[in-house]
Amino acid sequence: MPTSEDGKAELYGPTQVPGSLRSQVARELNIAPENISIGLPRQGGGFGRKLQPDNGVEAALISAAAKCPVQVQWTREDDMQNDFYRPSxxxxxxxxxxxxxxxxxxxxxxxxxxxxxxxxxxxxxxxxxxxxxxxxxxxxxxxxxxxxxxxxxxxxxxxxxxxxxxxxxxxxxxxxxxxxxxxxxxxxxxxxxxxxxxxxxxxxxxxxxxxxxxxxxxxxxxxxxxxxxxxxxxxxxxxxxxxxxxxxxxxxxxxxxxxxxxxxxxxxxxxxxxxxxxxxxxxxxxxxxxxxxxxxxxxxxxxxxxxxxxxxxxxxxxxxxxxxxxxxxxxxxxxxxxxxxxxxxxxxxxxxxxxxx
Known part of the structure; x- marks a missing residue:
């Protein structure tokens, strides 16, 4: 549930790259990286997909636009058709x-x-x-x-x-x-x-x-x-x-x-x-x-x-x-x-x- 208030943001979700997520959210929301906290639940596997911070950035942008906390969850169809695919x-x-x-x-x-x-x-x-x-x-x-x-x-x-x-x-x-x-x-x-x-x-x-x-x-x-x-x-x-x-x-x-x-x-x-x-x-x-x-x-x-x-x-x-x-x-x-x-x-x-x- 990302929140953005008074130049601060909190994000909760699994990621393999919290530093990259923080820097991209800071850039998109135009706030200081040190004002962004990230909670990392120990759940699920990564297998490479969680090296991409796009879902966290998306949640932060939606939360900022809605001016309230949000939870963003993709459907299986969204996930499979809009993924980062293994290179052939x-x-x-x-x-x-x-x-x-x-x-x-x-x-x-x-x-x-x-x-x-x-x-x-x-x-x-x-x-x-x-x-x-x-x-x-x-x-x-x-x-x-x-x-x-x-x-x-x-x-x-x-x-x-x-x-x-x-x-x-x-x-x-x-x-x-x-x-x-x-x-x-x-x-x-x-x-x-x-x-x-x-x-x-x-x-x-x-x-x-x-x-x-x-x-x-x-x-x-x-x-x-x-x-x-x-x-x-x-x-x-x-x-x-x-x-x-x-x-x-x-x-x-x-x-x-x-x-x-x-x-x-x-x-x-x-x-x-x-x-x-x-x-x-x-x-x-x-x-x-x-x-x-x-x-x-x-x-x-x-x-x-x-x-x-x-x-x-x-x-x-x-x-x-x-x-x-x-x-x-x-x-x-x-x-x-x-x-x-x-x-x-x-x-x-x-x-x-x-x-x-």
Whole structure:
């Protein structure tokens, strides 16, 4: 309920950017920022949307015009059709081999808005590495979504890495460990990750899942990623039931420095995995003549309980290092791990999300 009286304003509502909200309200109402107080209820999730202060500014303007406190609440239809949408991206990958070794890796990407593949893994482990990124302007309002940039980059890169392993007839985990050994022992150029910490989560998830001894009827996919200073490795187990894939279990190993609140940390990781699977399989927004087609949850498909993993096992690498990010890093690799498991089950590669869109 924003109020504005005698050059002061009070706002109550969830936001990830109270400083930005304060400065924009101050500018719009022409009052001093120090005269604006913001109450932050601990409710709901952010996932990037609350990095935009537009709804708070709107409430402040309405309150000022009405000269009374107001509560502003958007309908689901308003929210879905007037949002800041996750930027799309397209990737092209090429690799060169000789005698079973990966000699060259070329990744090229085009992003709506801002995005970059930069020097992400496997940079530093390949003799010839090239990364290119371009931005494409759009009149669609875009904004961050959980694990910005990494949420699509992890899917593209780790899906392609699985294709490389398949082409070379290499075990996906053993091959990645060999690359990380090269990055540690003979790094090529600058690397932005710690090979030992990367290996720690791969080794841990291999042990958790008993990698190499796949249970009967189970098809497996593996992926790993580094983002927000945290290392994550995941194995997805699925079965084909009536011609449909059903995720049985997700194993997830995390190196995020010292874990302060174990149950909270587990919750963050489990939530990111479920969120990532839902977006990999179903969720999408489409536009028709500039207008959003989906208006509510009857057309915007979410992950339902019948499609959610039957079990998720999470373990953390013991560490006394300072804590690093955790709300986002478990999301980027899950789409790739799922896609790689689907390839093992069906022989079909999924190169576009959502897989069932």
């Amino acid at each position: 991206a397209a990737f092209r990958y090429r690799a060169a081999f000789e005698n079973g070794e990966l000699l060259a890796w070329h990744q090229s990407s085009v992003w709506l808005g801002r995005g970059s593949a930069a020097d992400t893994y496997p940079a530093g482990a390949v003799s010839n590495f090239r990364s290119e990124s371009q931005s494409l302007n759009t009149n669609i309002a875009t904004g961050p979504w959980r694990a910005p940039t990494h949420n699509v980059l992890g899917f593209a890169a780790e899906s392609f890495m699985d294709e490389v392993c398949h082409e070379l007839k290499k075990d996906p985990i053993a091959f990645r460990l060999s690359l990380l050994d090269k990055a540690k022992q003979q790094p090529i150029g600058r690397i932005s990750y710690n090979p030992d910490k990367f290996k720690s989560v791969i080794d841990l998830v291999a042990n958790m899942s008993n990698w190499g001894k796949t249970p009967p009827g189970i098809f497996r996919g593996f992926a790993t990623w580094f983002s927000f200073n945290t290392y994550v490795a995941q194995v997805v187990d699925l079965k084909m039931v009536g011609g449909k894939a059903r995720v049985q279990k997700v194993y997830c190993a995390v190196n995020c420095g010292k874990v302060v609140n174990l149950s909270g940390a587990e919750n963050q990781v489990e939530g990111a995995i479920v969120d990532g699977i839902g977006h990999a399989l179903f969720t999408k927004v489409t536009f028709d003549k500039g207008a959003v087609v989906e208006q509510n949850f009857d057309t915007y498909r979410f992950l339902r309980m019948r499609n959610a993993p039957l079990d998720i096992s999470v373990k953390f690498v013991p560490s006394e290092d300072a804590p690093t990010g955790l709300g986002e890093p478990a999301l980027p690799p899950i789409a790739a791990a799922l896609a790689n498991a689907l390839f093992a089950a069906t022989g079909k590669r999924h190169r576009k999300m959502p897989f069932e869109g």
